[in-house]
Amino acid sequence: MPPSEAVLDLGARAKAASSILATTGTHTKNTALLCAADRLESCCAQLLAANEADLEAAADSGMAAGPLDRLRLTDARVAAMANGLRTVASLADPVGEVLDGWTRPNGLHIERIRVPLGVVAIIYENRPNVTSDAFGLCLKSGNAALLRGSATALRSNVAIAEVLRGGLAEAGLPEDSLIVVDDPSHETAVGVMQLVDHVDALIPRGGPALIQSIRDNATVPVIIDGDGNCHVYVDEHADLAQALAIVINAKTQRTSVCNAAESLVIHDSIADQFLPIVANALVDKGVELVGDSSARRRSAHIAVATDDDFGREFLELKMSVAIVMSLDDAISHVNRYGTGHTEAIVTKDLESARRFTREVDAAAVVVNASTRFTDGEEFGFGAEIGISTQKLHARGPMGLRELTTYKYLVWGEGQVRG
16 A cells, blocks of 8 residues: 555655755754754753653553653653754764765766765654654754654654754754654554655664564665664673673663663683672662573573573563583574674683674674663764664664765766767
8 A cells, every 4th residue: 555645745845854954054954953952951841741641651551661661751861862962963064075086097086975865764662762863863964854653652752843843943944854753553654664755764763563564564775773682791701890790781771772781691611600690680680580501500590591582682671691612602692692783792812802793793792891882872973863783774873974875976077988
């Protein structure tokens, strides 16, 4: 079924706005971002009221604690959204950047420059801060944002978009540079996925069901923001005190996000010493542990893990534990069960670190640090549009540059081809 007239109209409005944004100067874009940031803070009370209505409805429907946390706005989270826009305003504008240039023997001078994608559609679940983050990054990179959030966050997303659109108008830019789809139906979502004449890139941010729906229905170009079954591997050469701090932080600092660690892998030679300590510390933090037979022999806190548990993104206080006999086994386990997001090794051995970083297939590979650092802001990108777990055209945290493409400028003096 083709997109409805209503969805086609949204796409056309976004496309028209994108044509203006493509030639909008940096100063005007920054002005809109700063106006929008100020408006978020001044309208915080109305945003929290809209969010509270979403939270109440979600709680009444039985939403679990992890997704509820993703849905929740607070004074601090609204302030973080505003600060994220200010950070994006302070970043270099990628549009117009000359990537390279050269002159051919016939005198033609060729340049490759960054240009906006056009219309970036994002379909996402629960997290209303994505509305602000996506707006900021799309605007600074010269793109219009067509956003379709989940029904559970509809009031929050509409309220945030109204405030942000006010910032656009204040700066003299078209309000349709940001459009939030206010129909949460599945048919409308599929319609957005099929706006081939209007959407230049679609980024899904959500769970397996959303990603599968995108794979089944999308006819526009897609950048997959996938699951985060992130591992921490504690090598036989690890500093165990450092490893303990990293594992606890990676798992418990914030459990409902994609860069939280879901799987712990430990070398057999240090498992007798390390596993009881880390298991006790995790259980004290409320973490439920499941593991293989070797892990269960070493701690009474660990229940039986299924094969599905080792490959699952829990997004809650639950973690799988596996014991491996070698670095080769660790790399094999991570590559088998990982989702291509973030994988970490804790080790004092440089060669082990080099092998792990070289042979593990993931968007980000971390040595002696928490998986929680795979994040656009932590990488210095400002707010992120998502974390791509695919390989084309973007991988890892997607900031401003990942929301651009390039075109070639060819400068001649009358040359013709013989």
